[in-house]
Amino acid sequence: MKPAVPPSPPVSAVRGEIVHFLADPAHHAHALEHFADGVLVVRDGHVAECGPAAELLPRLPAGTPLADHRGRLILPGFVDTHVHYPQTDIIASHGEQLLEWLEKYTFPAEQRFADPAHAAEVAGFFCDELLRNGTTTAAAFATVHPASVDALFEAAQARRMRMITGKVLMDRNCPDFLRDSAETGYAASKALIERWHDRGRLLYAVTPRFAPTSTPAQMRLAGQLFREHPGVFLQSHLAENRAEVAWVAQLHPEARSYLDVYAHAGQLGMRAVFAHCLWLDDADRRRMAEAGAAMSFCPTSNLFLGSGLFDLRRAHELGVRVGLGTDVGGGTSFSMLQTLNEAYKVLQLGGQSLSAAGAFHLATLGGAHSLYLDDRIGNFMPGKEADFVVLDPRATPLLARRSAACATLEERLFALMVLGDDRAVAATHVMGTPAWRRPGP
Incomplete structure (x- = not known):
């Protein structure tokens, strides 16, 4: 260590x-x-x-x-609002779009985090890599294994970093070796919140991976955790890929939209951070703004996985909080400078322009604001x-x-x-x- x-x-x-x-x-x-x-x-x-x-x-x-x-x-210090520490070792893996990426690379890599020693080694490398790139605050996914959360919090605490993380919740549409249940996921998350949340610079995030991998029961209990523990975060994925959006519509025909699934589960509110948010309409953007939820703009990942182009202008026009995320390992660099480079290009393709001042604000105070941490960091x-x-x-x-x-x-x-x-x-x-x-x- x-x-x-x-x-x-x-x-x-x-x-x-x-x-x-x-x-x-x-x-x-x-x-x-x-x-x-x-x-x-x-x-x-x-x-x-x-x-x-x-x-x-x-x-x-x-x-x-x-x-x-x-x-x-x-x-x-830079603020990374969405990154997966267990995916450090699969960065730069060839090809695939989102759903295939999860099956081929992500789930097998995350299986290894059942070993606490492996989790600790990767967590240490991950934190050092963030610091080497100038990132001092991050909102990171762990895995379903509680030990993976312990490992990242311990590594961040040793380096005095501000770290947000939590146990991933998955009880369907995933391999058996990564599956929990609604009840065990709730209990393990609650114990981790009690052990780590607001300990020094550490903050807990309730972490349903995304709607397709959690049953309605698990989604409700995740929302319950979010409400029961004032000050905790919630992090998930939203409308990253068109095939994913279509899948959610099949799983939840009762919902008006993908965002609606999270809202009905009690997961939409202040300190809720949703990565990607590419395939949303204005009704959903307004709903996020009114709830105080944030989007994490992940340009290198969106390009690498062929997911789509983020609409920063519309998010800002409607008052949605927006931060920047590297989304390693779908994202291709821990560097926030390189992430801003790709953000500029993504917006150019969408007929938008990102000034240097706007970019560095997004990577510092803007990211802090999206996480409700601008009273503590960001300038x-x-x-x-x-x-x-x-x-x-x-x-x-x-x-x-x-x-x-x-x-x-x-x-x-x-x-x-x-x-x-x-x-x-x-x-x-x-x-x-x-x-x-x-x-x-």
Whole structure:
């Protein structure tokens, strides 16, 4: 197991080009705050101050540790709102669409998580890979095995990350080796909630995989868990693939729509996060907005599995909360920079445009807002948890050359999200403490 991250000194500071968001740049002209030479002051793992270096440096107490990242950008840690940690080892598996992908790759991979040692090894690698890519908060699926949840929470806790996860619920249309029952799923989830939810930075999510793999009885009990434990999350999949949508219509002829199945089971509300949401109508989008539920936009997965194109403009017009998800292993990269790259292309195909400011808001404060965590993470307002990523615009020769030719911050951010990947992450800090650093001088 990775050793626990040492506690941060009572006061520390980091210097560099600071970029963060105070609001959504799509709706507020001055949403982006930028300090070309800035200082972020951290006290007891939380943001104390953020502002121009010329103003803050003279006020630092003598002997304050100061990390100098001039020439690099400092942004809030990335927020991944949908990812599968048990699918780490099947990323980049050839072909298939959603339902075939589950049968051929996902279910066999998840069977191995009955072994707690395997779960612990993958959980440690998964958390390190998130940090290596600048992601400090994630909403992740585990498997049906309670030990898989324990393993991920333990790995995240050792690294002081903010992690949302939960036991997957499946009692039909899945292999016997991954099947629970409505009652055992409820009981095991309840025990995990009592053991882990709101313990440090850890949060529990009731996790029905998707409507086809849970009977109506299990769906009702999942909704009951969601209601019985204020503050827990619910995560699932919704309208990812047209064949899946047709299957749900066959299984639930009484429902108006796929979303209606979740709503009738009591699973629609604040802190409910539904991945994909491609094949929805405006009635469903309005219903999600009114309920306070969130969509997770997973562009690399949607392209890789041939699922469809996300309509970000319509979600925003109707007031739906939206975050960004890598959806590994259907998704093809842990890098939020590469995920933003594909998000831009998905929206281009749909006749929409994603600005660099809009993209980085989606990966930081927007993701935090979608998870109802924007009071704790997402920007550098005083009191927030001091999670941040240091990005190097000279990480590769091509990125350095393109960045040098950029005339504006917007251009430089856009170059980072199109040409950048894990190599652009120079360091990741969790609660003010270095959690990952790129090796080198």
